[in-house]
Amino acid sequence: MKILITGGAGFIGSHLVEELIKIKENSLLVIDNLLTGKKTNLDFNHDFEFIVDELGSKESLEKIQNFNPDVCFHLAAQSSVVISVENPALDFEHNILQPIKLIQTLLKTDCKKFVFTSSGGTIFGEPEVIPTSETDFAGEPESPYGVAKKRLNELIEIMLDDSKISYSILNLSNVYGPKQDPNGEAGVVSIFANKFLNGEQPTIYGDGNQTRDYIFVKDVVSALILAAANNENLFLNLGTGVETSVNDLVSSMQKEFSSEIEPIYAEARKGELKRSVLNNSLAKEKLNWEPKFTLNQGMKKVFEWLKI
Template sequence: MNILVTGGAGFIGSHLVRTLQAAGEQVTVLDNFSTGLFANLPAGTQVVEMDVNSRKLESVFATGHFDAVVHLAGQTTVHISMDNPSLDGEENIIGSIHILEQARRHGVKRVIFASTAASYGDVAEDRLPIVESEPLAPLSFYGLSKVAVEHYLRLYQQAFGLGYVVLRFANVYGERQGDGGEGGVISIFAKRLAEGKSLTIYGDGQQTRDFIYAGDIAAGIYAALRTPHVNHTYNLSTQSETSLNELVHILGKVAGVTLQPDYQEARPGDIYKSLLANGRARRSLDWEPRVGLQEGLRRTYEYFCCQHAAKA
């Protein structure tokens, strides 16, 4: 396949590009490098430095002849969306429309869209783990923007026949992650721990997340590119719930230290408990998560230790 990966120089994109290249697929990365890094990409990767809102976007599609697009580009931080909803809408909704429009005009067969657990909002505990049919009730403008694009995808399919797969990610973590994004708590903790700094938890620490390693997300995206079960939505998750207090404990074990985090007031827009069911993805995508939390944290912590040592 000839695949365009928007936001491919970012955290998840850097894992996906490696997965696709290892499978022998032809990959082009489109990234504006506002948060992505050239250093995240393997040497020799074909890169177009461009924003998804650029007027030159059509030329990329016209010359690229892509079979599929994996759309990862966008604003990924909840608190930024709450502080600046217009920025979030411009990058996540308008930018996505530009990608969909060029895809349908230039014969792209399938678009894989990176959506989010934040689409569901704060679901009652008796409805966990959350299945894909759960009503969507986002608490943040970030989650709302993702829901909006999901609706655009469905209408583009109905109106123009553009195939799609929506993937609602749980909280993704791993090497090369920045400080933002929904799973960013792990990268923040691992980076601060590598630097010998203290950790801060916003809230009581009992809030939970479904943390999934980025390599497993990359494998899920590749499965979505190949599946015959298109025009559907799938959760990509571990279907395992971890509190922030438990996370700190496991991370301390990985680092060989005892951690005592500082607790601060919870932030607006944050979901208290999140746990996604993954049965549909296991059945229809023939996919399952393979990297456990302790192993994933070890890889992530060692990465940030190496980064810190290189700067010292």
């Protein structure tokens, strides 16, 4: 199968590439502009084509058309909420404009499936229903990042409904795992684990009672692959359904590390959700999938990776 992966040098994308290259029959084209992705996330001992470029450049789009993929996993994105607030034009460029060009190009190929990683933590607004299902929109997203994700979901539906390409839109909760930047602004599991490893105090913004749905990256990858094999048009929330407060996360890490390091509390960040946890019933049903990693199991994998 010919598979296009955009954003394949990123955190989630590189895990997806790692899984897809295990299948000999797969031929992979990976495009990444290295905005946040890293070449070192990829294992070049395997046979796949890697292009460092904007996915929406003339050259990339020509390459994609010639490659003529059967499936496209679209993961490339300006993935920082903070940067989207600072520079909405940049966010719009990477998260709306270039993806539209990508879809227009794919419509000229024999591509049969488009899989998109949207954001379950932003598109629903401040959730009124917990755990949040696919129809539980409570308001508009608060950041340009969230707006772009929500609008691209709609554009995918408009552009691909009644086309020969079916789509799977997966609204991911908070993904964590090895290769997630421990020095980034998001990715609290990686950031905190790194602090504990270095004997430093993690900073909690707000009172720490805010909750999130932490899903291990390998569980996301298995769902993405199953979503690509499904020929229905799907709009699914992808999380664990388990609600964990930031304080609980820190307590789990203290136990894991047998550490007495206490967090520092700082002023809450504007626009942060109080509670966020996704109802994954539809994803379980449609994809015959379920998350396999508990937070403790996944956390251990992050520690092991950080120690290397």
